[in-house]
Amino acid sequence: MMAGETRIWTPIDYNAEGKQSDCLRLPYSSDLSAYGWIPIPLVCIKNGAGPTALLVAGNHGDEYEGQIALANLARTIRPDQVAGRLIILPALNFPAVAAGRRVSPVDEGNLNRLFPGDASGSPTEMIAHYVSEILIPMADLVVDLHSGGRSLDYVASALVRPGQTPEEHASLLALMQSFAAPVSFVSDGTGGGGLMTLAAAAQLRGALALTTELGGGATLSREGLALAEAGLKRVLKDHGLLPNVAVEAAPQTRFMTVKGHSAFVYAHERGVFEPAAELGEEVESGQVAGHIHFPDLPTRDPETVVFQSSGLIAARRFPSLTNRGDCLFKLMVDLGAVPENAHHA
Template identity: 75%
Template sequence: MSVQTRIWTPIDYHADGKQSDCLRLPHSTDLSAYGWIPIPLVCIKNGSGPTALLVAGNHGDEYEGQIALSNLAREIQAHQVSGRLLILPALNSPAVAAGRRVSPLDEGNLNRLFPGNAAGSPTEMIAHYVCEVLIPMADVVVDLHSGGRSLDYVVSTLVRPGRTVDEHEALLRLMRLFGAPIGFVSDGTGGGGLTTLAAAAQERGALALTTELGGGATLSQEGLSFAEAGLKRLLKDQGILRDIAIEPASSTRLMTVKGHSAFVYAHDRGIFEPAANIGDEVTKGQIAGRIHFPDLPAREPVTLFFESSGLVACRRVPSLTDRGDCLFKLMADIEAGSPGLALHA
């Protein structure tokens, strides 16, 4: 292998059968000079065919995907597969173990560090291995997310704008197949931009689908159910699980995120009182919420307003907020017959 990754695994990606082991992430500490940290990995291969890379635990405090992939890894046997499944339910395993968005080893936010660095911090090494070893094997990549500790999300799927009309249509088709109530197109404005796993996958020629399945560092049964059913529909469509029984997908409302005006941010430290819930339809100029200052009881609360109209995609969970915290994100409908809007969202 020409890639100078420091991560290794006993799993043979080219061998038929079901293998369950881990990636070894080198990490030298006071009490473990030559130690490594396990990143769980299941590889299920049977003959030739497409490869699906399924990831959860990119952020450690997002649980629906972790459970969905663990369930799938136990359920699927090699004889059911045509091609290959690569399943990583706890990709940023130090963050998963800590129940945190970022790694306790280096404060690394994995989904803001792609394409990574083979000689970098532990989190950068994970990103590099995914980019240079795993993604090049994959035809389709699914990265299962939720809102984590700070946000609650409507159950939804996300794709980046396709670089061509054909790629874009293929990505929209993945969202419809997954069958979440909402599917939205975003280039990462206000978030990860080009530093996410989805952006890295797209750059390397794989179709990439991201989910948002709930949030608040709790488990959404609705989000878990959509994840399990949606994954099976995608894998059946790809020809990887040809004979698995699936439920038909429900309709997906296609939406987009229209730049920075779709977000509401706190400009003061205080207690956030929201005036809208996820899934609400709001209009430009409508009150979004207030920031209160119990340490300065004579000070009037600051009132916040939505800068655009749309559906509330996510809302901040913790009431205590600081300047710069995201409080809301809105999505707007993609107009029928306007592929250009989606392509350049």
């Protein structure tokens, strides 16, 4: 990965007062557009001194709750309601958003596996670099709204990476309590993006970062959308960015964590997956998780898969057709003792 100087530009002045709506220009030379650029929608709302929040959705294009929630926020919030600055990108990986895909059709780039990016790399690497080197350094708070996309269904949840100090960890737990998803979990990215995610890039640059999972199956969850909108307002109010906005009271969240590779169940054969447990169910180690059937070999017995650990089912594969290596389930367990100051943002 190269640092370099970004090739992405925008007419938006991040230091200007008021509301600006335009786009980032991502240079892209194609057969039909030699000097063209790809638009990435961008809204900046600034009112005086104060903290900066970077609000992102469309990191993966087939995850919709965050895209709608941020578009609604960008449309309805007035500059006089803001104390500080909101930088809103509701469709960060715009080619993937336009195609309704997890990855970009331009370069097959999975944006949330390419941080900190490359200024001279592929289009998706260039987006990751711009976020890492230009946007995150301006931000005190980063919220990256995700869902399960077409391959997973998720319990409505928020997540953070483990804090690098006890103080940072308590602040991150408080951030999740402020968002107030039904489930809030701590994860270092095992089984997912690890250090190559937007949240990891934000943490390395000193910003508090919250990620969500708001539904899945490449459909729009009404529950997930409502949580995104209410949770965002609570977080922005608690951090002084929308000091006078009306918010719903934060319900208590269940603090949980993901404990290593044993929290995941994977397919070891290609076939049709028949789940034996449901999203949100509590399961035990050794319990049957499901069966892989083989329609092309009708006399072959199905493969039985089992849970390797106990916990709550946080995510389940959405499509029935499954390949070897696909994640079928992801489990969480209760976090245990939570610092008292984690309950206060």
